[in-house]
Amino acid sequence: MRNAFIILFSALALAACAGEEEMASSVPMPVTPASADEVLADVQAAMGTGNLSSISVSGEAWAIRNGFRQTRKASPPWIYRNEVMDYTRTIDLDNSASLATGEIFAHNLFYDPPTWSNYLQNIPATQSAWDQQLQIWLTPWGFLQGAEDNGVSVSMSNGQTVLSWMSPVDQTSPSGMRYTVNAYINEDNLIEKTETWVEDEFMGDMHVSAVYRDYTEMDGVMVPATSEIWQGGGAIFGVAIREADANPANLAELITPPPAGSGRGGPGGPPGGGAAPNPADMIKEVAPGVYHISTNYNSLAVEFEDGFIVFESGGFPPRANAGIIIEAIASVSEKPINAVINSHPHSDHTPSLIPMVNAGIPLIVSENSVDFLRMALSTPRTLLGEDTLSPEFQTVPNEGVMVIEDSLNRLEIHHIPSLHSDSLLFAYLPNHRLAMQADFTIRGDADGGTLPYENQTPLGQEFAEYIRDNGLEFDNMLGVHSPGYTQSTEDVFMALPPGN
Numbered sequence: 001m002r003n004a005f006i007i008l009f010s011a012l013a014l015a016a017c018a019g020e021e022e023m024a025s026s027v028p029m030p031v032t033p034a035s036a037d038e039v040l041a042d043v044q045a046a047m048g049t050g051n052l053s054s055i056s057v058s059g060e061a062w063a064i065r066n067g068f069r070q071t072r073k074a075s076p077p078w079i080y081r082n083e084v085m086d087y088t089r090t091i092d093l094d095n096s097a098s099l100a101t102g103e104i105f106a107h108n109l110f111y112d113p114p115t116w117s118n119y120l121q122n123i124p125a126t127q128s129a130w131d132q133q134l135q136i137w138l139t140p141w142g143f144l145q146g147a148e149d150n151g152v153s154v155s156m157s158n159g160q161t162v163l164s165w166m167s168p169v170d171q172t173s174p175s176g177m178r179y180t181v182n183a184y185i186n187e188d189n190l191i192e193k194t195e196t197w198v199e200d201e202f203m204g205d206m207h208v209s210a211v212y213r214d215y216t217e218m219d220g221v222m223v224p225a226t227s228e229i230w231q232g233g234g235a236i237f238g239v240a241i242r243e244a245d246a247n248p249a250n251l252a253e254l255i256t257p258p259p260a261g262s263g264r265g266g267p268g269g270p271p272g273g274g275a276a277p278n279p280a281d282m283i284k285e286v287a288p289g290v291y292h293i294s295t296n297y298n299s300l301a302v303e304f305e306d307g308f309i310v311f312e313s314g315g316f317p318p319r320a321n322a323g324i325i326i327e328a329i330a331s332v333s334e335k336p337i338n339a340v341i342n343s344h345p346h347s348d349h350t351p352s353l354i355p356m357v358n359a360g361i362p363l364i365v366s367e368n369s370v371d372f373l374r375m376a377l378s379t380p381r382t383l384l385g386e387d388t389l390s391p392e393f394q395t396v397p398n399e400g401v402m403v404i405e406d407s408l409n410r411l412e413i414h415h416i417p418s419l420h421s422d423s424l425l426f427a428y429l430p431n432h433r434l435a436m437q438a439d440f441t442i443r444g445d446a447d448g449g450t451l452p453y454e455n456q457t458p459l460g461q462e463f464a465e466y467i468r469d470n471g472l473e474f475d476n477m478l479g480v481h482s483p484g485y486t487q488s489t490e491d492v493f494m495a496l497p498p499g500n
Contacts (some may be wrong), residue, residue, distance in 0.1 A: 036154040039161060039185070040147055046189035048221040049144050054092045054251050055221065059242040061087040061102060063119075066109050068236050069202075069347035074369035074423050076234020082106040084119050087239065090254040091136060093145040095125040098136050099255050110441060111419050111458045122257045130171060130179055131198050138210040140191040140224065143183045161185040173199050175385030190215050190222060199383035201318060202350050203376045206231065218244035233375065279327035286478070287432035289408050293328050295321050297349070298480050300427060300436045301329050305406045307338035309364070311427040311436050312480045314343075318351030325352070326359070337361050339394060341413060343438035343480060344421040345369045345376075353377070354389070362392040364402065366415050369423035370395050396425055416440070416466050420459050428472055435472070437463070438480035442492055448485035450494045460495030467492050468500075 034042075044050055061084035064071055071078045082104050089100035102119040123132050136142040143163075150165045167179040184193040195209035208231050212224035223244045229237040248254055286292045289303035297315035301308045308329055315321030329337060340356045341364040343349055350373075353363060357377060365373055370393050377391040396402040402413040412428040420439050427436040440463040443451045453461075466472075467489060477487045 034154070036152045036163065039154050039163060040144070040152050042189045043163070043183075043185055043191065044144055046222065047140060047144065047191070048217070049141055052141060052221060052246055053094045054090065054247055054255075055141055056088065056090040056245045056248045056251075056254050057223065057239075057241045057243070058086075058088040059240045060085060061119075061237065061239045063104070064234075064236045065107065068231050069345070069350075070109060072419065072422055074345045074366075074372040074421075076232065078234050078236070087119070088254075089121075089239075090248070090251070091139060091142060092125070092251060092255050093136075093141060096123075096133060096136055096145075097125040097255055098123040099257055101258070109420060109439075118258070120257065124257075130167065130173070133171075134179075134181075134196050134198060134208060137181050138194045138196065138208065138229070140183075140194070140212060141221075143181060143191060143194050146181060147183075157184070173383035173385075175199075175383055177383055179383075188215075197383060199381075201384075202347070202354065203232065204379035204381035204386075204388070205383050206379070219246040221246045232372075277324065279324045280331035282324060283328040283332060285332075286476070287429065287434050290429060290432060290434060291329070291332065292478060293325055295324055297321065298478065299325055300478060301325075301337075302404075302409050302411050302427075302429065303333065303335065304338070304404065304408055307336045308333070309339050309341065309404055309411060310337055311341045312343050312349065312438055313340050313352040313356055314349040314438075314480065315352055319355050322352040322355035322359075339364050341365075341425060341427065342369075342373070343425050344423045345373055346421060346439075349438060349480070357389050357391045362394055364394045364396065364413065364425075366423040366425055367395040367398045367400075414466075414470075414472075416463065418459055418462050428474070430472075433473060433475045435474040435477040436479070437477060441479075441481070442477075442483070442487055442495055444483060444485060444487070444491075450487070450491040453495060453497055456495040460492075461497070464492045464495040465500075468496070 062081045063084060064078045065080040065082050072080055084102040084104050087100065087102040089098065091098045100121040103116055104119040105114055105116050107114045123135060137146045147163060147165045150168060152163050152165045155162050155164065163183045163185060165181055169178065172178050179196055181194065181196045183191045186192045191212060193209060193211050195207065197205045197207055200206040208229070211228045211230065214225035215222045216225055221244060223241055225241055227239050228235045282294050284292050291301040293299040293301060295315045297312065299313060300311040310325060313322055313325055326337065339362045340353065342353060357363065363373070374391060374393065377389050380388050396413050396415045399415055399417060404411045410429065410431050412430065414426040414428060416424050416426050418424050418440070424439065426440065429435065440459065442460050443456055445451055473489050475488050477492070
């Protein structure tokens with residue numbers, strides 16, 4: 001009996017041990033997280049970039065009409081696009097250079113008939129500015145090259161692996177901060193999104209990202225069939241890649257830009273330097289309590305009992321231009337500036353809003369632009385080494401009128417949506433038969449005469465119809481981009497078709 005008990009006890013003990021082993025084996029063993037270098041190596045292997053030093057891709061592309069922050073709508077999505085045909089882009093990864101070419105069929109900002117022109121984006125090897133180089137680093141292949149050159153770290157974001165690297169120590173923002181580039185890795189170890197931040201005078205730490213979809217193998221390298229670049233919360237450029245050539249034998253030819261003058265011209269830059277103007281010499285009273293301030297972007301200051309309302313503060317350089325406006329008004333009055341009217345949020349009409357907001361001056365904007373402007377002006381400004389702004393807004397109702405009036409003046413601010421911008425504001429002072437416009441251009445000739453209807457634009461016709469339908473009458477319409485001669489209501493009506 002005793003032997004039987006021992007055998008039974010031993011059997012139970014063995015069964016218990018077996019159960020413990022089974023239970024132990026069902027518990028997952030701790031997994032050591034992969035190092036950043038291991039994750040990078042896995043991505044490089046999946047992407048097929050082990051021996052990649054350059055790549056050339058071709059297909060079709062699109063760009064938002066008129067360019068970022070020159071769009072018809074202030075806020076995304078920006079649905080109006082221009083097609084880029086015969087698009088080709090070559091990236092020299094070893095030398096951080098890129099060249100993209102194509103043909104684009106596009107309207108200009110004032111909706112003249114669309115024309116064909118050359119598309120050109122050239123980032124030479126000698127280019128060190130981050131806002132140019134990021135166009136390389138945001139590509140999947142450029143990101144991996146940057147990670148290889150600059151060291152990489154790994155983290156997790158919402159369950160997704162993220163690789164990151166920082167710009168070299170000699171490539172920093174104005175605040176001295178280095179730039180960061182992130183790549184989000186999918187389950188197949190392919191890059192599905194990249195992002196970075198770049199300093200922007202208006203938008204602070206501007207987020208720029210690229211989204212990649214539908215990878216396929218082309219010439220031994222994984223290539224996204226579609227991609228989009230995003231800025232300011234919306235897509236601004238996209239590519240559909242049809243073919244790719246890894247390490248092309250004719251790299252030198254592909255990366256060399258066409259001769260100067262053969263490509264599409266870019267926008268002009270700020271005016272050149274010179275002696276600093278005297279603000280007191282730049283302000284002129286054009287009606288009782290109404291002052292025209294002549295900078296490279298003209299402004300109108302309207303006096304009221306408790307202060308001034310300024311129409312438009314655009315211009316370059318932005319801080320100097322805003323200072324001119326403030327000092328010019330101070331030269332004729334001790335009254336404060338109570339508000340600044342932004343005619344519309346295009347990039348050439350907003351730079352001087354920053355110092356105005358810094359001075360605590362509220363902004364008057366169209367209702368349909370306030371969300372974008374609040375987002376842009378409230379973005380942190382760490383790369384610039386500046387404090388975050390706290391803008392204050394007053395809004396003109398959509399397709400409505402804001403009236404500011406007291407014993408000194410009456411100012412009407414009209415919201416007039418347009419093909420140029422659906423946020424355009426127009427200043428009208430009925431008591432003085434005076435007005436001021438920004439980009440409602442009525443075209444004239446060199447001799448000071450207004451051109452006939454055939455030479456006007458659809459924008460001019462839209463504007464003329466509004467002036468006619470609302471019974472606005474003025475003898476003098478000033479311009480933010482000043483016309484060479486005085487324009488009246490009759491000049492505006494030249495943009496109407498005969499018989500209208």
